[in-house]
Amino acid sequence: MMLPPRVRDLALRLDAEDALPAYAYDLGALTAHAAAIRDALPRSVEFYYAVKANPDARVLHTVAGHADGLEVSSSGERAHTASAVPGGKVAFGGPGKTAAEITAAVRAGTHRFHVESPHELRTLAEAARAAGRTVDVLLRVNPSGSGAGLGAGFGGVALVMGGRPSPFGMDLALLNACADTLASPGSGSVRLRGLHAHLASGLDADGLLASARTLLGFGRGWCSARGVRDPEFNLGGGMAVDYRRPDSVFDWARYGRGLAALVCPGETLRIEPGRAVTAYCGWYLSRVLDVKQSHGEAFAVVAGGTHHLRTPAAKGHDQPFAVIDVPGWTPGWERPATGTGSVTVCGQLCTPKDILASRVQLLRLRAGDLIAFGLAGAYAWNISHHSFLMHPEPTFHYL
Ligand SMILES: *Cc1c(COP(=O)(O)O)cnc(C)c1O
DSSP: OOOOHHHHHHHHHHHHTTOOSEEEEOHHHHHHHHHHHHHHSOTTEEEEEEGGGOOOHHHHHHHHTTOSEEEEOSHHHHHHHHHHSTTOOEEEOOSOOOHHHHHHHHHTTOSEEEEOSHHHHHHHHHHHHHHTOOEEEEEEBOOTTTTTTOOOOSSSOOEEOSSSSOSSSBOHHHHHHHHHHHHSTTOTTEEEEEEEOOOEESBOHHHHHHHHHHHHHHHHHHHHHTTOSSOEEEOOOOBOOOTTSTTOOOOHHHHHHHHHHHOOTTOEEEEOOOHHHHGGGEEEEEEEEEEEEETTEEEEEESSOTTTOOHHHHHTSOOOEEEEOOOOOOSSSOOOBOOSEEEEEEOSSSSTTOEEEEEEEESOOBTTOEEEEOSOSSSSGGGSOTTTTOOOOOEEEEO
8 A cells, every 4th residue: 555755754763763563643644634524524514523433632632623523432532532622522422321421421511412222311311400401412213224225335344233133222112212201391401402323334425325314314204293493413423444445535525415415404414433534544563573484375473463453353354554675684594585475464462363464465575674554543553452462562653
């Protein structure tokens, strides 16, 4: 894949300083990308960033400069976000919110709550009443039939979470139970503002627009029957990142035009992407430690591994990378190298699952060369099992 010269220069400098493996976040590229996303969306569509994709404080701060708010899914993320981006608008979602988390979020003045169940709604109503506050909620919905036609993402199989039995969101019966609770006397501490859905992950623009139509087709009628004026619809995230074609990005312009055609006067549409916002700004930089042949196949072992970059193991893909040739070789024996052909790139863990890229065609890879894995800015360091085998942690750098 294409390696920006500034990332290459950083990798060579870190190698000289013995500071590999390392993560590099290109904040300049992230600024440009987040600004382009905001520009591609109509003004009437709000752009929240899903913090779980990458909560790095400087990444958050950079994205927040171009987003309308941040979506968090735990008290930990909420407190961290409040300190990284003081005063930013926050939506609190996710399953299994505890009463203590809900109380703390109410006291903190959380902008929107995404409610996952009737029990959670009651807990929230009570916490709000006790705090003497009124909170604004979106009910997370899992509409029937919403999974149909959602499998057609680019870059592999979409992860569908709607339209089928799921711990996420509510089908019509539970949604109506929530509405009854909201209409009951004494529920004044909770204000219903609309619906939230996050039905699939890994969709292209047309797939996401189809999913938006499903939610709006159901949600407009449901909200108006429940007396919700100027409803809000949070369409979720799930914009695809294609790890096989790292240079092709989600078509934000097409998506933005589609949303502009969908939105009705008086209503607010909101999206909360994560992966497609930050994936591209992150690089995991490492050095090839060893190269050898095994039963006719070449293997390269790099410093670090999937305990730093779990993304390829979690998603089942080859992490795209660029090789940086390092000419110097000081040991007094022949430099280990692959021939022309394919090579499997793995890490230092004692498990056959520690594979970053499998049977990749390469001209040559030698011990001492550097590797820059791209698309490592989302669901990468923060989802990895850092302490397995107790190797040193990577160093972190910002461009
Ligand atoms: C994970 C998640 C997102 C972000 O998904 P991406 O695939 O990273 O865009 C948005 N909303 C909810 C509710 C989520 O769980």
